[in-house]
Amino acid sequence: MTPNPPRPFAFFTETRLVVLTGRKAADLAQLAQHLGEVSGSCIFYHTHSLYLAHHFEKPRFYNEFANWVSQALQEERLAERLAAIDLLEMTSIRDLREAIGHVISKHRDGERNAARTCPPGDEFHFCEAKSFIMATGLVAAGVPDFFDLLENITNDCLYFHFFEARLRLGRPINDFSQWLGDLGQHRLAAKINALNPYTMTLDELKQQIAKLGRKWLSR
Numbered sequence: 389m390t391p392n393p394p395r396p397f398a399f400f401t402e403t404r405l406v407v408l409t410g411r412k413a414a415d416l417a418q419l420a421q422h423l424g425e426v427s428g429s430c431i432f433y434h435t436h437s438l439y440l441a442h443h444f445e446k447p448r449f450y451n452e453f454a455n456w457v458s459q460a461l462q463e464e465r466l467a468e469r470l471a472a473i474d475l476l477e478m479t480s481i482r483d484l485r486e487a488i489g490h491v492i493s494k495h496r497d498g499e500r501n502a503a504r505t506c507p508p509g510d511e512f513h514f515c516e517a518k519s520f521i522m523a524t525g526l527v528a529a530g531v532p533d534f535f536d537l538l539e540n541i542t543n544d545c546l547y548f549h550f551f552e553a554r555l556r557l558g559r560p561i562n563d564f565s566q567w568l569g570d571l572g573q574h575r576l577a578a579k580i581n582a583l584n585p586y587t588m589t590l591d592e593l594k595q596q597i598a599k600l601g602r603k604w605l606s607r
Contacts, residue, residue, distance in 0.1 A: 397534055397567045399526040401545040402552065404517040406433070411514040415505045416461070419453070420492050422514055428481035430516040432556045435475065435484065437517065439590065440547050450586070453488060453512070460506035466495045475586050480558055521548065531573060534564075535601035543590040550585050550593065564597065576604050 409430060413419040423431070434452040449455045449471040458467035469491050478484045496503075506512075524545055528534035549563040559566065561581045568577035579600050585593050 395567070395570065396530075397528040397564075399524045399528075399537065399541055399545050400521050400548055401524050401542060402519050402521050402548045403544070404519050406437075406515050406517050409514040409516055412511040413514075414511045415503060416457075416463075416466075416492055416496055417503070419457075419512060420489060420496070423453075423485060423489055423492070426514050427516055428485070428556065429518070430514050431481050431485050431488070432552070433515055433517045435488075436551055436555075439551065439585070440543065446589075456506075456512045460510040460512065461504050463495070463499075463504065466492070466499075469495065475555070476584055478555060479560065481556060484555070519552065531568065531571065531576075532605060534567075535598065535605060538594065538598055538601065541594070543594075546590050546594055573604075576600065 411422045413422055438447055438450045451471050454467040454470035457463045473487050526537045528537050553559050553563045565577040565581035580597055583596050
C-alpha cells in the first residue's frame, strides 16, 4: 500500500485592526476588575503586541500591563513580577489571564500603597486587535522546501505561526513544530519548539529556526 504523501505546509500571515474597548483603569483594583472581564484578544494584545513592533532598542517590558504599572503607578516590584510571568509556560489565554490576576491580587494583599491612583490622563486604556488571516501563497511540499521558503516569510507570518497560533488559537505547540512532528521529524520539531521567542527578536527567531534547518539539511 502506497503511503499518503506528506501534507504541505501553507504559510499564512495576518494584519491587525486595533480598537479601543472603552475600558480604562486608574488603579490596581480597576485593572484587576477589567482583566477578568475583557476578551482574550485584549489580553493577548497587551502581552504580545510589542514583540511584533520594530524597536531601535528593546523596551524594558514587553508586557504592557507591567509598563503601565511601572510608569503610571510607580509600582516597580509589581511591574517586575508581571514581566516575569513565563509566557512560554502558558497554554491558553485563560491561563495567562489567571496568572496576571494572581500576581496583581497577591501584590494588593501585601503592599500598603497598592491602592495608589495614577495621575489624570495616565489611565490604562484596554485595546484589542481584530486579526485578519491571509494566505501568503508560499506552500512547502516537504522539509527542504520549508526551509528554502523560510527566508522569504515576513515577521507578521512568523508571529502568526509561532505566537498567535499557539496561545491565542489554543494549540499545544507552534505550527512549524506541529507540521514537522506530523511528518515524523520529531527531533527537529522538538528543537524548534524549544526555542523561546520571548527572549529574542522575530528576526533572531527566524535565524535560529533557519540554523536548525541548515543542520538538518546537512545530515
